[in-house]
Amino acid sequence: MDVVYRRALAPDRGHLLSTALRLTAETRDFLTRLTGAPVGNEGEWTAALTHGSFSVAPNGKGAAKPAEDYQRLEFLGDRVLGLVIAEWLFQTESEAEGRLSQRLNVLVSRQMCATLAREVGLGQHIRLGKQARDDGGADSENILGDVMEALIGASFVLRGFEPTRAMIRTLWANAVGGHAGQAKHPKSALQEWAAGNRRKGPEYRQTDRSGPDHAARFTVAVAVKGVGEAQATGSSKQEAETAAAAEFLRQFG
DSSP states (O other), X not given: OOHHHHHHHSOOOHHHHTTXXXXXXXXXXXXXXXXXXXXXXXXXXXXXXBOTTOEEOGGGOSSOEEOOOSHHHHHHHHHHHHHHHHHHHHHHOOOXXXXXXXXXXXXXXXXXXXHHHHHHTGGGGOBOOHHHHHTTGGGOHHHHHHHHHHHHHHHHHHHOHHHHHHHHHHHTHXXXXXXXXXXXXXXXXXXXXXXXXXXXXXXXEEEEEESOGGGOEEEEEEEETTTEEEEEEESSHHHHHHHHHHHXXXXXX
């Protein structure tokens, strides 16, 4: 990436760090291991690790104010991750577009990002407000997945595409090299099962939502008329629907 463009994307954020806690030595070491290079400018990395619930007092004094959080970097990192994985699958697999899309969707999903975040111990380095941490935010699938994408965004902004692609390929090596995304998605499998058994398509409905916004839990039921119903819970409605479809197939398939 052009150096001037990188600088435009990554302005000097020293003034922001004067109103936020700097990275700990442990977190700097963690980022160095994760990315394969020294941290350098802390601004983007700090934002990438900061949840919206986290507040700091300017210069350690006065009323606490919200710190810059990871949302913008998450937006960018999601797109960079998608491009890197799509290029990778295109280079290494000969499947048709539909099967490639199926694998891509699994490999870039929040669930996959969260799984890899847990594997590397990311949760302990996320900056959360006290209530969010007490509510289990450090192990929330939503938060872990979002922060993983935000770190990818920070890497892209500060280091450009090539180093970020290398980082993603290291983190996702086992997932891409294994069978992630090759099995049929449970919702697709259930749709085909219903059609193959001459039944109406499955109907999903949300039956419950609990927990705070940053650690919400959704319960979804899925029914096939004339066969039965199953339900499951997840950290997002989509995750709960997928789990409910898998449970239906386990019971009735």
